[in-house]
Amino acid sequence: MKRHQTTILDIARELNVSKSTVSRALTGHPSVKSETRERVLELAGKYDYQRNMLAIRLVKSKSNTIGMIVPEFITSFFPQIIMGAHKIASDAGYGVLITQSNESYETEVANARVLLANQVDGLLVSLSKETQNFEHLRIFQRKGIPIVFFNRVCEEMDVPKVVVDDYEGAFKAVEYLIQSGKKRIAHLAGPATLPISRKRLNGYKDALTKYKIAIDPDLIISYDLSVDKVHIYMKHLLDLPNPPDALFAINDPTAIRAIQVIKSKGLRIPEDISVIGFSNDYAGELMDPGLTTVEQPVKEMGEIAARLLIDQIEKDTDKPILKQLKTKLIIRQSA
Amino acid sequence: MKRHQTTILDIARELNVSKSTVSRALTGHPSVKSETRERVLELAGKYDYQRNMLAIRLVKSKSNTIGMIVPEFITSFFPQIIMGAHKIASDAGYGVLITQSNESYETEVANARVLLANQVDGLLVSLSKETQNFEHLRIFQRKGIPIVFFNRVCEEMDVPKVVVDDYEGAFKAVEYLIQSGKKRIAHLAGPATLPISRKRLNGYKDALTKYKIAIDPDLIISYDLSVDKVHIYMKHLLDLPNPPDALFAINDPTAIRAIQVIKSKGLRIPEDISVIGFSNDYAGELMDPGLTTVEQPVKEMGEIAARLLIDQIEKDTDKPILKQLKTKLIIRQSA
């Protein structure tokens, strides 16, 4: 059942004016006699006229859509960023095409292709943990389609990035552990390829150094973020002749899994071993003990990233800003 | 830096053939001499020709985009459904415009308006808990834009719906509680306005009846799903002169919060009181005790909903199917 959508032409005919006049009245162009404008607006209201975006997009060759690539969708982290970005974007009249790489480079490339085919006006991306090659993103640059990175950024590309101060977040977390009397603090780190991992690792090391605690390589394990392997590393750490009395984990899922292992070994948290995570995932609050963690301003991150992107799309302002947001240590029972 | 995107016209000129021929060759139309086709395809490859979707959409007056409205984004439930739907949609050449109502009727209406303005070809929706009026959705129907409901459906609209067998899921959960020796089983239910709540409540009641356990209204509390109120209801239940020895909660967040309250009262789970949730949210696995819950085939739900929608869009098949998927009881430690 297809009814004829009212068009500018319809209105123009009924009012006996030119299409351009109607168009101008509708788009709020100043040079229209206010009487004419009112007549147009009235009729538009009466017929419930809706501008045909498909036509506008063609003529302006702008899709009014921004693309987004995130690594995963399971924890509440990226969904919340999406919420923030979506809000800003839709307020500015943009739709958001969301895509997830599932932490796979291949999929990320495929996502990029899809978004390109959809002619997005801009791209918001957080890299998969595998991504080392950025050709699929440079295509956008070459076409003049702006990109903004968030969270997992590409350091070698000269575009705006919004991240959290990972170094400081890690530093504060480890400092807190030290101040609560812990001496042997282990770190379950992420892959060195991710800037996030490196920064958090540095924060960890510098905090130890500041308090004159020797860095013990045995206590630092970096892994590929496949959470099901955490139990192996934790068992290894706990079986050490001189086991750790605290753990700083690269992220909350890692910390949560570590806590399960620790509990299954019959150790007490935080008395025998403290645990701190990173991200303030909503699951951390629900567990027992509640997870002490480094909170990131997720929603804000999405908002800022979207804002930066839209500024670039609309004003062609091309300043490769690095926005670094502050973290906050959320203290619960695990440390 | 805007370079000229290769167009059909460019190819036509270089090959000295008409635009229509090029167009036909590109769209795989049979009536093209295979030699001509090859020359076109070769040139298209050489220039990395990309069809301009904006133009195609206008001429076909089809946006190749489907809209999606979900109530929230915090638990892993909807994100997983989205993943499923997204996969099917993008395989079929559709983009997905995701929107979240934040459990608010107002926002849902606004979302619908945005999607309408974006001229989506179809709509996937799970209602907010507040939604009672469906005018904003009927607009789509009137325009001939197909709708498919999932999870939170509108019973009074005659469109395809994909849900889970809530009744059976609830029945099995309560039956399990009974079989493990529980006699006084409480139910924290959802608002009666949601079909989901009613069906789960019925499953609960019928299971009790089957095993000749009297239904005690004192043990049934329905609430508005604002999780921060759970502790009030739980305290009330636990302070009853004859308190429950088991709880069946409408969903996992409710169950998880309930467990916290129970533990804070010093009661043992499941010895003193068992708890079962609904949905198999990923947080349930991480808690202590692990949450026994009714698993829903989330990803499949998204896939089926998308498939149903796309079938409607493309084949105009208008059969108001009700797909009812099976649940599965996941037994962990909480019951």
Add this chain to the structure above:
DNA sequence: CTGTTAGCGCATTCAG
């Protein structure tokens, strides 16, 4: 202030 003209890039008749 208003009308006329020309496309945006493509699909799709209708003729050959």
Add this chain to the structure above:
DNA sequence: CTGAATGCGCTAACAG
């Protein structure tokens, strides 16, 4: 098998 012509609905010069 191919070409020419038409139009999707709208914006944006260009002339008044």
